[in-house]
Amino acid sequence: MNMMSFAVLSAMEAKGNLLLMEAAVFVLLLIRCVLAQQVPLDSAVQRSALLDLRSSLGLRSRDWPLRKEPCRSWRGVQCQNGQVIAINISGFKRTRIGRLNPRFAVDSLGNLTLLSSFNASGLSLPGSIPEWFGYRLPALQVLDLRSCSLSGSIPGSFGNLSRLNVLYLSGNSLAGNVPATLGELKKLSNLDLSRNLLTGQIPNAISLLGNLTRLNLASNFFTGQIPSGLYSLSSTQFLNLSDNALTGFIPSVVGNLDKLIELDLSKNSISGSLPLELRGLRNLEKLVISENGLEGQLSEGLFPTLDQLQVVDLSGNKLDGALPATLFLRPNLRFLDLSRNNFTGSWPILSTNGNASGAVFNISNNMLYGELNSSFGKFSLIDLSSNYFQGTVADDRGRNVSLGRNCLQSVASQRSSEDCRLFYAERGLSFDNFGVLEPMQPPVPQHEEKSSKRWIFILVGVFGGLGFIAILVIVLVLILRRCDKGIANQRGSADVGPVPEGDSTPPPKDPAIVSGVGDSFTYEQLLRATGNFSETNLIKKGHSGDLFKGTLAGGTTVVVKKVSLHSFKKESYMMELDLFSRVSHARLVPLLGQCLEHETEKLLVYKYMVCGDLASSLHRVTDLEDDSLQSLDWITRLKIAIGAAEGLSYLHHECNPPLVHRYRETCI
Numbered sequence: 001m002n003m004m005s006f007a008v009l010s011a012m013e014a015k016g017n018l019l020l021m022e023a024a025v026f027v028l029l030l031i032r033c034v035l036a037q038q039v040p041l042d043s044a045v046q047r048s049a050l051l052d053l054r055s056s057l058g059l060r061s062r063d064w065p066l067r068k069e070p071c072r073s074w075r076g077v078q079c080q081n082g083q084v085i086a087i088n089i090s091g092f093k094r095t096r097i098g099r100l101n102p103r104f105a106v107d108s109l110g111n112l113t114l115l116s117s118f119n120a121s122g123l124s125l126p127g128s129i130p131e132w133f134g135y136r137l138p139a140l141q142v143l144d145l146r147s148c149s150l151s152g153s154i155p156g157s158f159g160n161l162s163r164l165n166v167l168y169l170s171g172n173s174l175a176g177n178v179p180a181t182l183g184e185l186k187k188l189s190n191l192d193l194s195r196n197l198l199t200g201q202i203p204n205a206i207s208l209l210g211n212l213t214r215l216n217l218a219s220n221f222f223t224g225q226i227p228s229g230l231y232s233l234s235s236t237q238f239l240n241l242s243d244n245a246l247t248g249f250i251p252s253v254v255g256n257l258d259k260l261i262e263l264d265l266s267k268n269s270i271s272g273s274l275p276l277e278l279r280g281l282r283n284l285e286k287l288v289i290s291e292n293g294l295e296g297q298l299s300e301g302l303f304p305t306l307d308q309l310q311v312v313d314l315s316g317n318k319l320d321g322a323l324p325a326t327l328f329l330r331p332n333l334r335f336l337d338l339s340r341n342n343f344t345g346s347w348p349i350l351s352t353n354g355n356a357s358g359a360v361f362n363i364s365n366n367m368l369y370g371e372l373n374s375s376f377g378k379f380s381l382i383d384l385s386s387n388y389f390q391g392t393v394a395d396d397r398g399r400n401v402s403l404g405r406n407c408l409q410s411v412a413s414q415r416s417s418e419d420c421r422l423f424y425a426e427r428g429l430s431f432d433n434f435g436v437l438e439p440m441q442p443p444v445p446q447h448e449e450k451s452s453k454r455w456i457f458i459l460v461g462v463f464g465g466l467g468f469i470a471i472l473v474i475v476l477v478l479i480l481r482r483c484d485k486g487i488a489n490q491r492g493s494a495d496v497g498p499v500p501e502g503d504s505t506p507p508p509k510d511p512a513i514v515s516g517v518g519d520s521f522t523y524e525q526l527l528r529a530t531g532n533f534s535e536t537n538l539i540k541k542g543h544s545g546d547l548f549k550g551t552l553a554g555g556t557t558v559v560v561k562k563v564s565l566h567s568f569k570k571e572s573y574m575m576e577l578d579l580f581s582r583v584s585h586a587r588l589v590p591l592l593g594q595c596l597e598h599e600t601e602k603l604l605v606y607k608y609m610v611c612g613d614l615a616s617s618l619h620r621v622t623d624l625e626d627d628s629l630q631s632l633d634w635i636t637r638l639k640i641a642i643g644a645a646e647g648l649s650y651l652h653h654e655c656n657p658p659l660v661h662r663y664r665e666t667c668i
């Protein structure tokens with residue numbers, strides 16, 4: 001071809017017909033070009049290598065038809081001068097046999113000595129990359145084995161692929177260390193080893209890859225510090241080391257990466273602060289260092305030079321100090337996530353000429369406070385929830401604002417006033433208390449609600465109180481009728497009634513009553529006292545345990561409550577013990593002690609009340625309705641009523657916290 005075209009050219013030149021000559025050159029070049037592509041595979045070795053590959057990978061006749069010329073008709077095969085230079089079998093389907101037996105069986109590639117590109121991404125080729133790969137493919141420039149189910153390690157021989165420009169091995173199960181020989185790939189511009197099982201340190205040899213523009217080592221198990229050499233890769237535009245276990249801090253030499261466009265160091269354990277030198281990254285568009293241990297403040301000086309910034313994600317760190325207003329004013333900013341940090345101070349005063357329109361700002365879960373009275377800038381969505389902002393928010397701020405869990409007035413789902421007051425008090429700041437004046441009495445320890453709903457609560461409180469008093473009166477009347485009976489029956493026996501006549505002082509303190517939860521009895525003691533919990537001693541089956549009458553060795557009559565953990569929840573007796581450890585009043589049945597040593601049966605020991613418990617006494621009243629209703633004089637009734645009121649008053653007002661009870665064992 002060359003000889004022929006030269007001859008024609010010379011002839012034409014002689015004629016001096018330039019125009020004709022140009023046309024002829026064009027036609028000839030065209031023909032040459034077409035022919036070059038269609039030159040059949042002229043090497044028998046390469047032909048058999050391709051056939052081998054076809055059968056070892058189980059490729060289909062539809063893609064690589066046997067009877068046709070590989071260079072012309074096989075899909076994804078590219079030749080030059082009769083030699084295979086590129087194979088792209090990415091996304092191919094396989095024959096049934098090939099599907100059943102997928103392997104990384106590419107040995108025959110070794111005979112395609114001019115192969116410059118091999119792309120098998122997405123094709124399942126379980127197995128490891130053979131060591132010869134680096135030695136026998138000296139022309140390889142592009143190797144794409146993404147998501148090929150590869151295992152084993154990256155062969156050190158890769159360092160001999162001296163022409164390699166693109167190396168994609170992501171999404172496999174490659175393990176072990178990254179061989180330092182990769183540092184010899186002087187022409188490498190794209191290295192993606194992400195989403196593998198690689199371990200060890202990132203080899204410092206990577207810093208020898210002077211032409212590297214993209215480095216992705218994300219989602220592996222790399223440990224140790226980021227090698228300082230990495231920051232000398234001045235051509236690098238994309239650096240993704242996220243989701244590893246990298247430690248150490250970001251050194252000031254990071255400023256050398258002045259071509260960097262995307263930096264992702266998220267999900268590591270990087271500590272320290274963001275160095276001011278970061279402002280040297282004038283081309284930076286994406287800065288993602290979320291989920292690390294960064295601390296310290298964000299300097300205002302960090303951002304004014306970073307005009308290309310579009311995405312900044314520093315969420316999930318320990319950054320503190322004030323929000324840098326300069327960050328909000330980056331002209332191209334469209335996503336800013338500073339959530340889950342420790343930023344404090346008030347909302348920055350943003351000049352209204354801020355250009356970040358349509359941006360998404362997430363500043364939630366910080367410790368910001370004060371009023372939201374300055375401009376937000378132009379945003380499409382802003383999340384300020386879980387901070388401590390107070391005051392009111394003007395309506396014209398748009399609807400895409402999340403303000404939950406703050407201390408704001410007239411906004412739903414805010415923090416409790418306790419939380420807010422505490423936060424502001426700790427910092428010596430004044431808190432507007434949701435715009436409500438301080439109530440005269442200390443507030444009930446309950447969650448403060450929106451001020452607009454306060455009236456509802458006050459009304460509910462008043463009517464609820466009235467209702468409660470009504471119920472109380474009814475209960476007292478019933479008690480009076482019952483105790484008529486009880487005391488009438490005991491007349492003349494002894495003055496051991498629960499409310500001794502003419503005496504409103506507490507009964508003499510039993511020595512067994514101690515503060516806290518009383519004495520510890522042994523299980524045997526209580527077995528003896530109650531006659532092995534015999535049926536005859538059973539007073540009643542209570543709703544939280546069975547009650548037995550018993551006599552202690554000293555002669556004291558007691559009531560033993562047996563809480564069987566088979567039938568009752570553990571909390572029931574714990575609650576009761578807790579209650580008695582906190583309250584003690586003459587009008588409450590005294591708890592004398594407890595026995596908790598038995599695994600499944602917990603015993604509580606009470607003072608014995610002669611007139612029994614309220615519930616069963618009430619039943620007795622109905623049994624004997626016709627007689628002795630009149631036997632109790634009005635003075636006694638009044639005393640009982642006062643006693644009951646004292647007990648209730650104590651529970652509701654004096655003990656802390658106040659108790660609303662459903663106590664039925666109390667004999668008033």
Ligand SMILES: *[C@@H]1O[C@H](CO)[C@@H](O)[C@H](O)[C@H]1NC(C)=O
Pocket residue numbers: 076088089090091119
């Ligand atoms: C590789 O082959 C796939 C499928 O045939 C095709 O979509 C893709 O464009 C090819 N890629 C290259 C670089 O030739």
Ligand SMILES: *[C@@H]1O[C@H](CO)[C@@H](O)[C@H](O)[C@H]1NC(C)=O
Pocket residue numbers: 088090091119120121142143144166
């Ligand atoms: C490999 O082929 C896929 C198409 O399936 C393509 O997206 C990818 O860019 C190719 N790899 C290279 C390095 O060209």
Ligand SMILES: *[C@@H]1O[C@H](CO)[C@@H](O)[C@H](O)[C@H]1NC(C)=O
Pocket residue numbers: 045048049052107108109110111
């Ligand atoms: C490569 O070609 C040689 C012949 O030149 C042959 O002996 C050898 O088996 C081939 N290797 C593979 C893996 O196809």
Ligand SMILES: *[C@@H]1O[C@H](CO)[C@@H](O)[C@H](O)[C@H]1NC(C)=O
Pocket residue numbers: 135159160184
């Ligand atoms: C691979 O490269 C190393 C050093 O770069 C060299 O010593 C070795 O001879 C090479 N091996 C082959 C098979 O080319």
Ligand SMILES: *[C@@H]1O[C@H](CO)[C@@H](O)[C@H](O)[C@H]1NC(C)=O
Pocket residue numbers: 186187208209210211
């Ligand atoms: C980058 O690649 C070119 C060849 O493409 C090479 O000459 C140069 O030395 C490489 N740069 C470095 C720093 O290795």
Ligand SMILES: *[C@@H]1O[C@H](CO)[C@@H](O)[C@H](O)[C@H]1NC(C)=O
Pocket residue numbers: 194195218219240241242243262263264286288
């Ligand atoms: C970095 O890699 C991770 C994991 O592959 C990916 O989720 C993340 O989007 C990448 N970061 C950037 C900035 O592209």
Ligand SMILES: *[C@@H]1O[C@H](CO)[C@@H](O)[C@H](O)[C@H]1NC(C)=O
Pocket residue numbers: 318320342
């Ligand atoms: C946030 O700051 C407070 C002090 O203001 C400190 O007690 C707390 O531990 C910090 N939290 C984190 C996650 O650093």
Ligand SMILES: *[C@@H]1O[C@H](CO)[C@@H](O)[C@H](O)[C@H]1NC(C)=O
Pocket residue numbers: 331353354355
């Ligand atoms: C806002 O952005 C526009 C282009 O997007 C630019 O022309 C203008 O100068 C910017 N204004 C400010 C205040 O940055």
Ligand SMILES: *[C@@H]1O[C@H](CO)[C@@H](O)[C@H](O)[C@H]1NC(C)=O
Pocket residue numbers: 315339340362363364365381382383
């Ligand atoms: C802001 O971040 C928090 C936690 O980081 C997340 O729960 C919330 O959904 C984010 N808000 C928006 C609007 O994306």
Ligand SMILES: *[C@@H]1O[C@H](CO)[C@@H](O)[C@H](O)[C@H]1NC(C)=O
Pocket residue numbers: 349370371373374375
């Ligand atoms: C916002 O209110 C605070 C007082 O709460 C005041 O000090 C500050 O100057 C106000 N800011 C603006 C922009 O009005």
Ligand SMILES: *[C@@H]1O[C@H](CO)[C@@H](O)[C@H](O)[C@H]1NC(C)=O
Pocket residue numbers: 379380381398399400
């Ligand atoms: C609210 O957000 C949505 C999408 O996030 C956006 O389409 C819409 O314009 C925003 N509304 C306003 C008032 O900014």
